[in-house]
Amino acid sequence: MSRAAPNPEVLSRLYLEAVLPCLADLSAQDPIARAIMGETRGSIALRILGGPQAVVSFDRGRIACSAAGPRPSVTLLFYTRSHLNAFFAGAKWALPLPIWGGWQIGLLNRFAKLAARLEAVLNGHEEVLSTAEGRRLYARLSLIAAGLGLAPLAAGDAEAISTLRMLPPGLAAFRIEGEPNSTVWFDLGADRRTSGWSNPPRRPDVNIVFGSLSLAYGAMRDEVDTMAAIGAGEMTIDGLIPLADGLNVVMERLRVYLQPEEML
Amino acid sequence: MNTRDNPDPAENRFKRSQELFARAAQVIPWGIYGHASPVASLPGAFPYYAEHAKGCLYWDVDGNEYIDYLCGYGPMVLGHQHPEVEEAAARQQRDALCLNHPGPVMVELAEKLVSLIEFSAWAVFGKNGSDMTAWAVQVAREHTKRRKILKVAEAYHGIAPAWTPGHGGLIEEDRVHIHDFIWNDLESFESCLKQHRGDVAAVIMTPFHHPAFKASQMPAPGFWPHIEAACRKEGIVLILDDIRAGFRLDLHGSHKVFGFEPDLICFCKAIANGHALSATLGRKELRVAASKVFLTGSFWNSAPAMAASLACLRVMEREDTVGAVRRSGESLMNGLVALGHEHGYEMMATGPPALPFPVFVQDPDLRRQQRFCGEVTRRGALFHPHHNWFLSAAHKPEHIEATLAMADEALALMKNEGI
Numbered sequence: 001m002s003r004a005a006p007n008p009e010v011l012s013r014l015y016l017e018a019v020l021p022c023l024a025d026l027s028a029q030d031p032i033a034r035a036i037m038g039e040t041r042g043s044i045a046l047r048i049l050g051g052p053q054a055v056v057s058f059d060r061g062r063i064a065c066s067a068a069g070p071r072p073s074v075t076l077l078f079y080t081r082s083h084l085n086a087f088f089a090g091a092k093w094a095l096p097l098p099i100w101g102g103w104q105i106g107l108l109n110r111f112a113k114l115a116a117r118l119e120a121v122l123n124g125h126e127e128v129l130s131t132a133e134g135r136r137l138y139a140r141l142s143l144i145a146a147g148l149g150l151a152p153l154a155a156g157d158a159e160a161i162s163t164l165r166m167l168p169p170g171l172a173a174f175r176i177e178g179e180p181n182s183t184v185w186f187d188l189g190a191d192r193r194t195s196g197w198s199n200p201p202r203r204p205d206v207n208i209v210f211g212s213l214s215l216a217y218g219a220m221r222d223e224v225d226t227m228a229a230i231g232a233g234e235m236t237i238d239g240l241i242p243l244a245d246g247l248n249v250v251m252e253r254l255r256v257y258l259q260p261e262e263m264l
Numbered sequence: 265m266n267t268r269d270n271p272d273p274a275e276n277r278f279k280r281s282q283e284l285f286a287r288a289a290q291v292i293p294w295g296i297y298g299h300a301s302p303v304a305s306l307p308g309a310f311p312y313y314a315e316h317a318k319g320c321l322y323w324d325v326d327g328n329e330y331i332d333y334l335c336g337y338g339p340m341v342l343g344h345q346h347p348e349v350e351e352a353a354a355r356q357q358r359d360a361l362c363l364n365h366p367g368p369v370m371v372e373l374a375e376k377l378v379s380l381i382e383f384s385a386w387a388v389f390g391k392n393g394s395d396m397t398a399w400a401v402q403v404a405r406e407h408t409k410r411r412k413i414l415k416v417a418e419a420y421h422g423i424a425p426a427w428t429p430g431h432g433g434l435i436e437e438d439r440v441h442i443h444d445f446i447w448n449d450l451e452s453f454e455s456c457l458k459q460h461r462g463d464v465a466a467v468i469m470t471p472f473h474h475p476a477f478k479a480s481q482m483p484a485p486g487f488w489p490h491i492e493a494a495c496r497k498e499g500i501v502l503i504l505d506d507i508r509a510g511f512r513l514d515l516h517g518s519h520k521v522f523g524f525e526p527d528l529i530c531f532c533k534a535i536a537n538g539h540a541l542s543a544t545l546g547r548k549e550l551r552v553a554a555s556k557v558f559l560t561g562s563f564w565n566s567a568p569a570m571a572a573s574l575a576c577l578r579v580m581e582r583e584d585t586v587g588a589v590r591r592s593g594e595s596l597m598n599g600l601v602a603l604g605h606e607h608g609y610e611m612m613a614t615g616p617p618a619l620p621f622p623v624f625v626q627d628p629d630l631r632r633q634q635r636f637c638g639e640v641t642r643r644g645a646l647f648h649p650h651h652n653w654f655l656s657a658a659h660k661p662e663h664i665e666a667t668l669a670m671a672d673e674a675l676a677l678m679k680n681e682g683i
Contacts (some may be wrong), residue, residue, distance in 0.1 A: 003435070166418070170629060205629040228289040231302035231312065232282075239629040239649070242477045243301075249431050 170205030224242025343658025394422030593617025
């Protein structure tokens with residue numbers, strides 16, 4: 001149970017490094033998202049003045065998200081981290097300044113609709129969770145966001161840093177059985193706090209595997225007893241158990257940051 | 265069915281355990297909670313439920329037989345169902361199980377314990393280790409009129425919010441006055457002490473360090489004397505949490521092994537060979553503070569466990585249980601390390617022989633340890649991969665020999681598989 005206040009810097013990094021990258025999986029998994037994109041090509045950079053940025057690239061139905069890239073079609077500037085956080089939280093006053101490509105109304109409109117779709121999935125809107133496919137999307141994207149969110153939390157959230165300090169170094173990989181490309185990982189070392197959504201860079205020191213989509217869905221919604229699930233063999237943790245245990249605590253911090261009303 | 269005759273990993277040897285767990289998961293959080301949870305051991309390779317035990321032998325609900333190296337996670341120092349202890353408890357229970365008042369046996373047991381623990385002048389009783397550590401801290405605070413408690417990082421002192429290893433249901437205020445230092449690191453201890461000087465009520469420590477999932481650590485030379493001297497100088501109450509090790513290392517308290525004297529000492533586990541009882545003993549100077557800190561519990565005056573404790577202590581004194589347990593532990597650890605060497609593994613025996621925890625030196629992800637313990641358990645000796653083990657007086661040379669044969673097989677298998 002954590003009540004320590006969120007750090008705005010961490011929150012902005014979570015939006016850029018954990019939430020926005022979920023658009024890639026959304027585009028790969030969700031026909032609705034693909035329909036929104038159509039044959040769009042182009043890229044949008046979301047940049048904080050003097051700070052980090054994320055570049056979302058569209059290429060005929062596929063989306064990629066990175067921290068850098070060739071000159072984007074559109075650049076949206078946020079004056080501060082709080083400005084970006086307010087925008088993602090839905091504040092009407094917090095529109096970014098389009099410093100390049102503001103005339104690309106079509107691209108911006110599609111991006112806005114995709115963002116709304118991502119919000120609906122990650123926040124578990126009723127119309128999404130009412131179908132099996134929607135619940136599958138929710139479970140996948142929530143796990144990916146949680147895994148990718150570990151690095152920003154490790155970099156700046158005081159509680160997360162304190163927890164991580166007590167953990168053994170190692171690489172933890174999380175995935176859902178039967179769901180291709182659902183693996184997210186976090187590498188903790190003396191000078192490493194890296195997350196990724198891909199094949200892990202080396203053999204994980206601990207694998208956390210949700211044995212079914214329904215279990216992952218319940219776990220992401222905090223609706224299942226994961227300890228009982230492990231005992232029943234529905235979820236497996238092999239290897240460096242203390243690392244998995246501690247990362248679970250760090251992931252709990254995401255709830256403090258990404259409450260539904262603060263999402264996209 | 266004897267597990268040792270049937271180590272086929274393909275066969276489901278835990279059918280009934282798993283059926284029970286499936287039912288438990290419907291009505292009990294975690295299914296099995298706490299240190300006995302499958303999460304802490306090896307799901308699928310370890311039994312979940314047990315049916316009976318005798319001496320150092322142990323049978324799970326599927327009829328698999330094991331040599332028990334957990335001993336109920338400590339209490340069974342004489343072995344399961346020790347006749348003299350059980351007879352004493354049964355005799356007491358025939359008179360009454362739970363009276364309104366304490367029985368004479370409570371006085372007798374307090375006298376016995378005070379005579380065994382040389383620095384002590386008084387004793388109180390509870391049912392669990394957590395009862396005693398939480399109460400001892402209150403006594404220290406009452407005595408010193410100070411707030412801060414220093415403890416070793418990753419040390420286990422029970423389930424109180426101040427130090428539970430769990431994560432749920434805690435608030436920042438729970439640990440505002442609890443401060444950690446590093447085991448065997450006097451600089452860390454001095455720094456912690458300096459930071460809170462004048463407000464430290466107690467230092468609470470186990471006699472050796474036994475963090476879960478890690479090798480145990482014995483105290484470095486000079487570590488305990490330094491802690492003791494600092495506590496004396498600063499008027500800090502030194503609490504020895506001897507709940508896990510008590511009566512296995514020395515019948516007069518584990519501090520005797522390491523050459524220091526605490527002010528309060530907490531016992532549980534081996535005090536009554538499996539009957540629910542815990543105790544705190546303290547110096548004369550803390551008697552008044554102890555009298556001011558309220559202490560009670562629904563079953564805390566129940567006499568059978570106290571009768572069992574008296575019998576247990578009597579047997580341990582008569583039969584030099586401490587020596588026997590140490591020798592068995594030494595045989596097991598020496599044998600395992602030698603076998604490891606034969607098979608090309610560097611194994612290290614950590615902790616005292618009576619509560620050993622062997623580990624593989626090159627095993628950063630714990631998988632070697634997990635596989636080894638799983639394979640030996642499959643063959644019929646309960647080896648926990650992440651928690652220290654316990655020896656009992658019921659472990660005889662033939663049990664150690666049989667166990668080493670299982671370990672030999674397990675290591676050979678691992679070597680073949682390149683683990």
